[in-house]
Amino acid sequence: MSDGDGELEARLVEQEEFEPTEEFVEQANVSDPGIYDEFEENWPHSWERAAEMLDWFDDYDQVLDDSDEPFYEWFVNGKLNASYNCVDRHVENGDKNRVAIKWEGEHGDTRTYTYQDLYREVNEFAAALRELGVEEDDVVTLYMPMVPELPIAMLACARIGAPHSVVFAGFSADALATRMNSADSRFLVTCDGYYRRGDALDHMEKANEGLDGVDHGVDATVVVDRLGDDGFGHDLKGNQHDWDDLMADHDGDRVDPVERDAEDMLFLMYTSGTTGEPKGVKHTTGGYLAYTSWTSHSVLDLKPEDTYWCSADIGWITGHSYIVYGPLSLGTTTVMYEGTPDYPQRDRLWEIVEKYAVDVFYTAPTAIRAFMKWGSQFPERRDLSSLRLLGTVGEPINPRAWKWYYQHIGDEECPVVDTWWQTETGGMMVTTLPGVGTMKPGSAGPPLPGIDARVVDTNGKEVEAGRAGYITVNKPWPGMLRTLYDNDERFISEYWQEYSDSDEGEWVYFPEDGAKIDDDGYITILGRVDDVLNVSGHRLGTMEIESAIVGVEGVAEAAVVGGDHEVKGEAVYAYVILEDGYEETEEMRGKIIEGVEDAIGPIARPEQVVFTPELPKTRSGKIMRRLLEEIANDEELGDTTTLRNPDIVEDIQTKVRGD
Ligand code: 6R9
Numbered sequence: 001m002s003d004g005d006g007e008l009e010a011r012l013v014e015q016e017e018f019e020p021t022e023e024f025v026e027q028a029n030v031s032d033p034g035i036y037d038e039f040e041e042n043w044p045h046s047w048e049r050a051a052e053m054l055d056w057f058d059d060y061d062q063v064l065d066d067s068d069e070p071f072y073e074w075f076v077n078g079k080l081n082a083s084y085n086c087v088d089r090h091v092e093n094g095d096k097n098r099v100a101i102k103w104e105g106e107h108g109d110t111r112t113y114t115y116q117d118l119y120r121e122v123n124e125f126a127a128a129l130r131e132l133g134v135e136e137d138d139v140v141t142l143y144m145p146m147v148p149e150l151p152i153a154m155l156a157c158a159r160i161g162a163p164h165s166v167v168f169a170g171f172s173a174d175a176l177a178t179r180m181n182s183a184d185s186r187f188l189v190t191c192d193g194y195y196r197r198g199d200a201l202d203h204m205e206k207a208n209e210g211l212d213g214v215d216h217g218v219d220a221t222v223v224v225d226r227l228g229d230d231g232f233g234h235d236l237k238g239n240q241h242d243w244d245d246l247m248a249d250h251d252g253d254r255v256d257p258v259e260r261d262a263e264d265m266l267f268l269m270y271t272s273g274t275t276g277e278p279k280g281v282k283h284t285t286g287g288y289l290a291y292t293s294w295t296s297h298s299v300l301d302l303k304p305e306d307t308y309w310c311s312a313d314i315g316w317i318t319g320h321s322y323i324v325y326g327p328l329s330l331g332t333t334t335v336m337y338e339g340t341p342d343y344p345q346r347d348r349l350w351e352i353v354e355k356y357a358v359d360v361f362y363t364a365p366t367a368i369r370a371f372m373k374w375g376s377q378f379p380e381r382r383d384l385s386s387l388r389l390l391g392t393v394g395e396p397i398n399p400r401a402w403k404w405y406y407q408h409i410g411d412e413e414c415p416v417v418d419t420w421w422q423t424e425t426g427g428m429m430v431t432t433l434p435g436v437g438t439m440k441p442g443s444a445g446p447p448l449p450g451i452d453a454r455v456v457d458t459n460g461k462e463v464e465a466g467r468a469g470y471i472t473v474n475k476p477w478p479g480m481l482r483t484l485y486d487n488d489e490r491f492i493s494e495y496w497q498e499y500s501d502s503d504e505g506e507w508v509y510f511p512e513d514g515a516k517i518d519d520d521g522y523i524t525i526l527g528r529v530d531d532v533l534n535v536s537g538h539r540l541g542t543m544e545i546e547s548a549i550v551g552v553e554g555v556a557e558a559a560v561v562g563g564d565h566e567v568k569g570e571a572v573y574a575y576v577i578l579e580d581g582y583e584e585t586e587e588m589r590g591k592i593i594e595g596v597e598d599a600i601g602p603i604a605r606p607e608q609v610v611f612t613p614e615l616p617k618t619r620s621g622k623i624m625r626r627l628l629e630e631i632a633n634d635e636e637l638g639d640t641t642t643l644r645n646p647d648i649v650e651d652i653q654t655k656v657r658g659d
Contacts, residue, residue, distance in 0.1 A: 028435025262286025394537025
């Protein structure tokens, strides 16, 4: 531990509450504590405030239509276009020369797009998509790494009313095929490759393999040439087109942004659930854009003149909402970085903050825990004085990591917003407003104005302060998912509970997170209560991983649980039973790991594969996952009396401990 950390221990360790500086509050977009009451008193009309952040072609005539719960509609009959709101209006308002996207490649190569540049590129690519046959409401899959062509393609899709479905580039070929099949998507935009820690990665091979697994016809694929001479020499097939060629063909083309209904789909985003099959979360044009714009303004405190950086990948919801749609709708400069935080040096992120004089920085606790481990000498090398506000998202942040971030990155001057939300919520839900609220490390904060989040027991009754329960959201909000693609039934069964005993009959949204609430209404998130793991802030379903493992030849049965991990938060532990005739060898272990990487991607790679002749099961035959988790965490074991095979426990424990 470096000296800086030692001082931190001494000075901040006991402190439980922190206030924003006066200087911050004075300049904050939102600083009036009355905003909470104001939202409550005028609800749902208070949400007009979010809608007013946007330019509408036609005004909506109703804020909320709740006549068919839980299929809520927001800003009913309003017409708008997301690409117009994120690009054209800034050009028209005299900000065409302001930088929209600052992109930094792993090698330090940079590309800068002003709003005028972005306007040109988005229009040209929209024209190209149209020529390839993309029509309004066709789902276009974007399987791309962090290159500027990704947000350009998203906005081009939005311009012509074609919902995009972005598949994280780190996902496997199988994962791409599953998502294209599920969304009936006939168009793909992808990339030849990208750089990771100095190496060029072949992305096109995975894309092609994924395309082979698509069970319907694919009309066209567009390929961005990122690697140039470092490329892997894949020839483009008949319906595959080079991005640059298409753009040259459409040089100077302009496409009018189509009028989308507020409730028309803007995009689909697949996320993990409790079953093996990923869920296609549907977000809409009006509610989602208003919500991300409003929360970028009120929570991230973004101003048009800011340079803002969210270090997430656009392949996740955080990147959609807070790299692309929120910041660009506000006309801010958004930074995109291709590489990893430790290449070529462990100060790479701070180098970028210094280079671009970043004002607001948003990252994940897993990254903060890694920075802490590396030591404060890395941020200390760089000038971070441009920073005004810090944020975190993706998983619970422990107070020690929060304080390290506050001290070593924010110099005790920048508020830290710990923002709880999900793919399904579209945007932030529970967090302090940085210009209003007291910060309490470890606790995300109160629900945002207008958000009715509570902590309840299994009967839906609110729990007492300090007791653990489930977080629920008891009123709709504009950024909410509208349904799961093509599966209204699953949408209801996965997320909603109707309590008919209350007077009005009430629909309640269940995010599947455990939480507790303090007397002052601050909510601490305790983690998932379903079979979903959170590995480095990424959601992975245990069922998805288990089905990948049992797909490996020789595997009879598998159980996957999460074990605590210092940096990743949670790590994948796989307990595996082999079929007779297969040996528990390193080779077999390698095959299992490969099987998971092929089915999902390297992020799901098991930390440990533990071979066992049996899994601990209850008399009714259910795998006792709680026990497997306790073993992974080397915790004292709870009750094992209901087990059919208690002897196996010690055996497994010995293997995990490696003694
Ligand atoms: C935005 C995003 C959602 C799950 C969510 C919860 C966890 C997110 C958190 C947090 C504690 C925070 N989570 N933010 N837990 N504190 N500030 O991450 O979306 O990938 O869908 O994950 O992440 O468990 O349910 P998504």
